[in-house]
Amino acid sequence: MFGKVNKHKIREFLDGHEELKELRRVRLRDFLTGEIFTRPIFSKHVGYLLFIIFLAFCYIANHYKVEELVTRLAVVNKELKELRSEAITTSSQLMNISKQSEVLRRIREEGIDLEPLREPPRILDVD
Structure with missing residues (x-):
């Protein structure tokens, strides 16, 4: 059969x-x-067992490396949030400082003899 x-x-x-x-x-x-x-x-089966042991060590090393990267990522994300808030604060301060009324106030405080323009600027044609 x-x-x-x-x-x-x-x-x-x-x-x-x-x-x-x-x-x-x-x-x-x-x-x-x-x-x-x-x-x-x-x-x-020594070769096969050694290969399995090698893979186990690689797995453990990979796990520790990933743990390290996750920890580092958390630190970087925290730092990024802090820098973002600092950038927003700085940007709002610069916007406030660059207002025309704020510029005039600072000029007067410093005693600089400047006045705002009363008439618009003119274009000079050079022929």
Whole structure:
């Protein structure tokens, strides 16, 4: 019905099944004594386990970097709000100072002999 079954595939399947049995026999004591590292299943998958550990370290480092950036962003946003309010205050002060009545008042306070124009300025034509 299924044709010929490859003996190599059967062995691979059985080996995988044996690895599961071996994993079921692992106890907490094996981890504490380090005996788990001497088992064939561990030595067979050392590269994969090291890769997983590397990814875990990258994940942790990335998390700390993001935390640092979020903290820095909060500080910069607070500083931005302060600078915005300062800019609005400065702008309103400059608008107040540049009013014609304020300019005249300051000129009189300083004792400068200037008067506002009574007639509009004229255009000089040079021919």
